[in-house]
Amino acid sequence: MDTAEPVRADHVWRTIALLCLIGLAVFAGQLLLPGQMCPVPDNLLTDEQLKLIVPKPDGRGMLRPNCFEFWVNRYQAFIGSIIALGAAIIAVIPARGQLKQMLRQTSASARQPMIDLAKALEDEIDFLHRLQSYASKVRELIEIYDEAHPEDVGQMVGDLIQASLRAIDEGLLEYRAIEARHPIFSATSEARLEFIEATIDLEVALQNFDLAFRSGLDQIDEGSGETRMSPKEIQTSRREIVMTRIAWSKSNRELRKLLVMDLRSAWTQVRTLEKQVLAT
Incomplete structure (x- = not known):
């Protein structure tokens, strides 16, 4: 994984040394450069300064100020601001590099959890797609029940009902574990809860359908507390x-649609x- 290169200390100190050399050169020029080599024009001097530099009868008088001294004194506030700005820029250079490095490290640490979430969503979508086959099995049960006499297909339908109940119960337990890993409230989490409720309704409806089927075959175990259904209840x-299977399939599709968006x-x-x- 690429990491941000920290700001090199030698670059910072090189910049500081350059600014110090410039300041030293200005100071040396002010001290050593005589006014005759860089004189300040008379029109820039005040009357008091002009009187002071005029030679006395004895030949004495104040030296004419050189240009460095004049301009430094005149714009010292501006020069001080420039120096302060330069110091601020120098201080920001390493901080800016550190901020970039922190951003890259944060992005790198957040990347893997996001990849894990994406893979978990893919697995959940595949799981729901496999569960959709339960709706086909239930529809097959209904078709067999409608087209054949119960006594002719009793064993086969009974086995299919029990197999479907076991599959739905196992799928419900597995999906409850999946739902528990996504506790944050959102439209998707709400759809997960609705799908679980629809699965429970499907399981209950299938149990009632099993009881109705066995009532038609006179296979009710009244000793264990089962109650025979009337023809109207059947x-x-x-x-x-039928209605529960349709509602369950719709809930499955809606949940998968939200998961695909996530x-x-x-x-x-x-x-x-x-x-x-990867940003530089």
Whole structure:
């Protein structure tokens, strides 16, 4: 993984040394350069200064100020501001590099969890797609029940009902574990809860359908507390299993649609984090 290069200390000190040399050169010029070599024009001097530099009868008089001294004195506030700005820039250079490095490290640390989330969403979508086959099995049960006499297909339908109940129960337990790993409230988490409720409704409807089927075959174990269904209750159970299967399939599709949207968002964030990590 690429990491940000820290600001080299020699670059900072080289800049500081250059500024010090410039300041030293200005100071040396002010001390050593005589006014005759860089005189200040008379029109820039005040009357008091002109009187002082005029030679006395004895030949004495104040030396004419040189240009360095004049301009430094005149613009010392401006020069001080420039020096302060330069010092601020020098201080910002390493801080800016450190901020870039921190951003890259943060992006790198956030990248893997986002990849794990994207893969978990892919697995969840595949799992829901496999669960969709339960709806086909339930529809097959209904078709067999409608087209054949119960006594002719009793064993086969009974085995299919029990196999479907076991599969739905196992799928429900597994999906509860998946839902528990995503506790943050969102539209997707709400859809997960609705799908779990729809799965429970499907399981209950299938159990009632099993009871109705065995009532028609006179296979009710009243000793264990089972109650024989009336013909009207059997027809009601037949309608409920159809409606519940349709509602469960719809809930499955809606949940997968939201998961696909979350998956696209997760991979987009992964690509954004990768760009931040690789940024120079």
